Amino acid sequence: MLEVNGIKAGYGPVNVLQGISMTIGDGEIVAVLGSNGVGKSTLNNVISGIIKPREGTVRFDTVDITGASPRAVVDAGILQVPEGRRIFPNLSVKENLELGAYRRARERMAVNFERMCTIFPRLRERLGQLAGTLSGGEQQMLAIGRGLMAEPRLLILDEPSLGLSPLMVEEMFNLVQRISQEGLAILLVEQNVVQSLAIASRAYVLEQGRFALEGPSGDMLADPRLRKTYLGL
Amino acid sequence: MWSLVLPAILGGLTTGAIYALVALGLTLIYGVLHIINFAHGSLLMLALYGVYFLYAILGIDPYLALLIVVPVFFVLGYVLQRGVISVFSLGKEQNVLLVTLALAIIIDNLALYFWTSDTRTISLPYAYTMVEIGPAFIPLPRVIAFVAALVAAVILWLIMSRTRLGKAIRAVAIEKRGAELVGIDVDHTYAMCFGIGTACVAAAACLLLPTFYVTPQVGYAFVLVAFTTVVLGGMGSFMGALVSGLLLGVIEALCGLFLGESLGQIGIFLAFILILLFRPSGLFGRRAA
Ligand SMILES: Nc1ncnc2c1ncn2[C@@H]1O[C@H](COP(=O)(O)OP(=O)(O)O)[C@@H](O)[C@H]1O
Ligand SMILES: [Mg+2]
Numbered sequence: 001m002l003e004v005n006g007i008k009a010g011y012g013p014v015n016v017l018q019g020i021s022m023t024i025g026d027g028e029i030v031a032v033l034g035s036n037g038v039g040k041s042t043l044n045n046v047i048s049g050i051i052k053p054r055e056g057t058v059r060f061d062t063v064d065i066t067g068a069s070p071r072a073v074v075d076a077g078i079l080q081v082p083e084g085r086r087i088f089p090n091l092s093v094k095e096n097l098e099l100g101a102y103r104r105a106r107e108r109m110a111v112n113f114e115r116m117c118t119i120f121p122r123l124r125e126r127l128g129q130l131a132g133t134l135s136g137g138e139q140q141m142l143a144i145g146r147g148l149m150a151e152p153r154l155l156i157l158d159e160p161s162l163g164l165s166p167l168m169v170e171e172m173f174n175l176v177q178r179i180s181q182e183g184l185a186i187l188l189v190e191q192n193v194v195q196s197l198a199i200a201s202r203a204y205v206l207e208q209g210r211f212a213l214e215g216p217s218g219d220m221l222a223d224p225r226l227r228k229t230y231l232g233l
Numbered sequence: 234m235w236s237l238v239l240p241a242i243l244g245g246l247t248t249g250a251i252y253a254l255v256a257l258g259l260t261l262i263y264g265v266l267h268i269i270n271f272a273h274g275s276l277l278m279l280a281l282y283g284v285y286f287l288y289a290i291l292g293i294d295p296y297l298a299l300l301i302v303v304p305v306f307f308v309l310g311y312v313l314q315r316g317v318i319s320v321f322s323l324g325k326e327q328n329v330l331l332v333t334l335a336l337a338i339i340i341d342n343l344a345l346y347f348w349t350s351d352t353r354t355i356s357l358p359y360a361y362t363m364v365e366i367g368p369a370f371i372p373l374p375r376v377i378a379f380v381a382a383l384v385a386a387v388i389l390w391l392i393m394s395r396t397r398l399g400k401a402i403r404a405v406a407i408e409k410r411g412a413e414l415v416g417i418d419v420d421h422t423y424a425m426c427f428g429i430g431t432a433c434v435a436a437a438a439c440l441l442l443p444t445f446y447v448t449p450q451v452g453y454a455f456v457l458v459a460f461t462t463v464v465l466g467g468m469g470s471f472m473g474a475l476v477s478g479l480l481l482g483v484i485e486a487l488c489g490l491f492l493g494e495s496l497g498q499i500g501i502f503l504a505f506i507l508i509l510l511f512r513p514s515g516l517f518g519r520r521a522a
Binding site for chain 1 (some may be wrong): 397400401403404406407408410411412413414415416417418
């Protein structure tokens with residue numbers, strides 16, 4: 001459903017992505033792995049319309065969304081849950097969720113709101129609380145909930161496990177797997193290689209602006225280069 | 234004694250309500266766009282001329298003019314932000330300050346050129362109708378201004394807390410990227426916000442002119458007090474702007490009573506200095522990090 005072709009992007013004189021191509025199929029979890037600063041978030045932001053690529057195309061359901069505005073990308077059904085959560089700290093948990101449906105699925109807001117409270121019982125207990133006062137894990141749950149409120153067809157998760165306790169990380173990955181079973185596709189951007197490969201069907205490894213490795217998760221886990229660089233084995 | 238002080242306090246509250254209304258617009262724009270709008274006073278002046286000419290030429294009552302001037306200035310504010318300020322600031326926040334300052338200079342001098350520096354007033358048949366409140370007699374237009382300013386504050390609060398636009402404005406104010414990613418049009422929201430802030434000033438103009446005057450320089454007096462109000466209330470705080478606007482009106486009236494009419498504003502700036510010394514984040518502001 002998502003088709004990224006030959007994307008080059010960067011900031012000023014710096015080229016970060018130097019020809020990235022990838023696909024995501026319906027209902028699939030695809031992982032993009034890579035260490036700090038290789039350009040994972042840049043890729044997400046190109047897809048989301050935050051950064052205009054210098055070259056290449058992004059297609060969603062065969063519609064060209066290259067260089068579209070973030071709004072148009074949301075309209076198309078792609079929602080990004082960004083690195084660092086970026087929830088609205090000065091708004092209540094309830095208002096944060098409501099704003100998730102700002103452009104999409106507005107007429108089903110009440111139903112989806114109830115659904116989020118079921119998926120994230122901890123948020124239900126804190127609906128009136130300012131989002132900025134939540135713990136890190138709760139904020140991540142809220143950010144995902146906010147994204148799901150728009151009934152996305154593709155959910156982009158940018159390092160959802162960053163800064164969470166080991167127990168929360170475990171819970172996070174379980175959750176990602178659970179929501180993908182409802183049929184939406186997920187682009188999971190992570191540094192957490194083992195747990196990401198455990199739930200993703202395929203993965204790409206980003207190095208120096210290009211995908212150095214790609215393939216089914218099982219093959220990747222067995223790949224000696226990946227084991228050496230990312231798992232220290 | 235009380236028979237002197239109470240009227241002064243009531244009179245001060247009516248002036249303070251106007252201060253609050255001007256400051257609400259300023260604090261909204263500051264709180265969301267993070268810019269200090271130097272053109273705020275000039276827009277107030279422009280709105281006062283608008284109200285003046287509507288009355289002088291077409292005979293439209295200033296309160297009726299609310300229905301015209303407020304929407305017109307909302308649109309003007311929207312267009313200024315979207316078509317001028319955001320364009321000429323080239324995406325740099327520090328430029329915005331200069332652009333609004335430039336706007337102020339241009340508007341002020343155009344006003345001077347077209348309308349000269351003559352002081353203009355209107356005389357409404359009911360301008361000297363007095364309303365008796367306990368021992369005090371307050372001119373009817375001032376009572377109207379007080380009530381209307383409070384109503385405007387409540388409307389503003391309802392917009393911000395209850396509506397989809399209000400939520401989007403508050404979201405954009407503090408988390409622009411997050412707002413973009415849920416599909417909020419940030420530029421449109423900024424412009425809406427500037428439009429609402431400018432509409433506040435227009436409403437203030439309609440309420441003010443019946444008991445005041447207009448010259449091309451009239452904005453300065455108000456905007457200086459409005460800045461004080463915003464800082465005193467805590468930058469970006471609605472409740473703060475409202476309370477401190479009223480408070481400054483009363484302080485001014487009391488200083489005027491005890492020190493002489495022309496020294497009333499000394500109290501305002503004295504309060505300003507004291508606040509900056511002892512509580513720089515303002516009455517309702519969060520402590521600076
Ligand atoms: N807004 C920006 N301006 C300039 N350089 C940036 C910006 N954002 C990221 N970079 C640079 O681009 C590179 C890739 O960043 P990023 O996409 O955030 O990597 P990752 O998400 O993989 O950690 C880094 O070297 C980073 O310093
Ligand atoms: Mg990143």
